[in-house]
Amino acid sequence: MAHAASLGRPDVTDPAATLLRPQDIAMTRGLPDWLAAEGISLALTAYEANRLIFVGVDEAARLALHEVEAERAMALHADPDRLVLAGRHTLTVFDNLLRPGETANGADQLFVPRVAYTTGDLDIHDVALTATGEVVFVNTLYSCLAAPSLTHSFRPLWRPPFISRLAAEDRCHLNGLAMRDGAPAFVTATSRSDVVGGWRARRAEGGVVVDVASGEIVTDRLSMPHSPRWRSGELWVLNSGTGEAGVVDLAAGGFEPRAFCPGFLRGLAFHGDHALVGLSKPRDGAFAGLALDAALQARDADPWCGVQVIDLRTGDVVHWLRFFGPLAELFDVRVLEGVRRPVAASPSHEAVDRHITLEPD
Secondary structure (H helix, E strand, C coil), X not given: CCCCCEECCCCCCCHHHCCCCHXXXXXXXXXXXXXXHHXXXXXXXXXXXXXXXXXXXXXXXXXXXXXXXCCCCCCEEEECCEEEEECCCEEEEEEECCCCCCCECCECEEEEEEEEEECCCCCEEEEEECCCCXXXXXXXXXXXXXXXXXXXXXXXXXXXXXXXXXXXXXXXXXXXXXXXXXXXXXXXXXXXXXXXCHHHHHCCCCEEEEXXXXXXXXXXXXXXXEEEXXXXXXXXXXXXXXXXXXXXXXXXXXXXXXXXXXXXXXXXXXXXXXXXXEEECCCXXXXXXXXXXXXHHHCCCCCCCEEEEEECXXXXXXXXXXXXXXXXXXXXXXXXXXXXXXXXCCCCCHHHHHCEECCCC
């Protein structure tokens, strides 16, 4: 990132954005030490609460949370120096303002909004950057992959073969995008319905993974799949309707569960030999019509809102962060590698007025 000067105070504290109180948070005792030892932090979105939440550690290795108000914060792409956040009607690109070794009130990363695309309410469910740095996102309302446009709401890139035309009808609930080698490789959808809202009658079964290059359906045996991710030659998927994180067999079309988590799963990231999974509570008190409801009852378990860290070598949950109080749902989970304590300025907060940088002549 090239800039010659940073003007103004670095403080981005916005008391009005604070939603979580200390009594609303529980965690494993070793979570802050693990984050510090691994040199990572987390970025979470909570769309019902309109929040972008950063989870890091302070200088004393204590948990440090930072909240940013962001209307209907959903899909998130996170690199150590850049974020792309999908909100209610915008895609916002945040860039890190700090040079290596710089800090701002204890934070080692300060994200400031630089570019915002007005998309309209497309219900964007996943977003990524290609190998050339271009933004690609899952346009759930129009059942397609799309890119931002300078003159229109979006530019269509691809749609599943079973979607006959682009229409603002959320036909199949296309929701997840797995990138491989810097390009879109697989998508998830709740069904292959081609009628308005058709996926709603297919929540329990019929969830699909589609190969973007060929258009072929890899599997149609899932329940509300979300957050597909390509890792080390395997396609990971959250089978949200059953509460399982696992791997799709690309040859046979089967699904191999690797871990059960007590909640509606949405948001998946990896760090080393660990998977970080986002969990949400049901909106109506129960996961009606989903196998997840029976699975929780069989385990005598209550649904969570939070993040669980799973050791991929054993399938055990080794760390967790759990939210209570007003926060009941998470949408996306991302890992910021090499970042200890990130903060950000909200596009609507006055701190943006003071964060001015200059490109070199």
